[in-house]
Amino acid sequence: MKLLNLLFPPKCIFCGRIIKGEDQCFCGDCLSAAPFVKEQRLKAGVSFVSGNTSVFFYEGRVRQALKRLKYQNKPQFAAFFGALLAKELKRTDDEPFDVATWVPAYRWKTIRRGYNQAELLAVKTAKALGIPARRLLFRCRPTRPQNGLTPSQRKANVLGAFRCADVCDFSGKRVLLIDDILTTGATASECARMLLESGCREVYLATVAKTRGK
Ligand SMILES: [Zn+2]
Numbered sequence: 001m002k003l004l005n006l007l008f009p010p011k012c013i014f015c016g017r018i019i020k021g022e023d024q025c026f027c028g029d030c031l032s033a034a035p036f037v038k039e040q041r042l043k044a045g046v047s048f049v050s051g052n053t054s055v056f057f058y059e060g061r062v063r064q065a066l067k068r069l070k071y072q073n074k075p076q077f078a079a080f081f082g083a084l085l086a087k088e089l090k091r092t093d094d095e096p097f098d099v100a101t102w103v104p105a106y107r108w109k110t111i112r113r114g115y116n117q118a119e120l121l122a123v124k125t126a127k128a129l130g131i132p133a134r135r136l137l138f139r140c141r142p143t144r145p146q147n148g149l150t151p152s153q154r155k156a157n158v159l160g161a162f163r164c165a166d167v168c169d170f171s172g173k174r175v176l177l178i179d180d181i182l183t184t185g186a187t188a189s190e191c192a193r194m195l196l197e198s199g200c201r202e203v204y205l206a207t208v209a210k211t212r213g214k
Helices: 002-007 028-032 060-071 076-092 107-113 117-129 151-158 186-197
Strands: 051-057 099-102 137-139 162-164 174-182 202-210
Touching: 051 076, 060 076, 060 117, 060 174, 060 202, 076 117, 076 174, 076 202, 099 117, 117 174, 137 186, 151 186, 162 186, 174 186, 186 202
Parallel strands: 051 202, 099 174, 174 202
Antiparallel strands: 137 162
């Protein structure tokens, strides 16, 4: 890996400048110009979720980078965004989490892409926070893509689409639920509802980015 880095040094995905250190994707200048969420609205209006932290607004270079993470096999971006998310969580929410989990993808989607970006983000964020990452949720049926649907269609689209893992003990757990983007929150809310129904004490939502207005 070190030799590969010498031969092909990692470059900023926007300006092409060579960056030091593995697991980076923006250089310092491009990162400081990114659309950071300056004031967290911890109560983002997502039902069943106790609070929310997002690092960025979903626009500009962040939008481009997250699209690459999702569709272009750039799982190394997850380490970069996971570290940023952990840092922001430490700043905004000081109560410890018992476990981190993620919004699951339907199985064939993960197989086609080779990974689920939310799972990669959860694993990297959990590592940076020093907590375990566990699969607590499964998607039990395919759903239509949420974009292009109205808020009520989104809700209906994901209702009953998830189930909790049979083997886990959920009782009293404070869970960190991780996804890449928060839009209306319909999917996260349905995941949180299932986790609470299974006995979790609290579900806190963390996403790399959110749309403005959330
Ligand atoms: Zn740059």
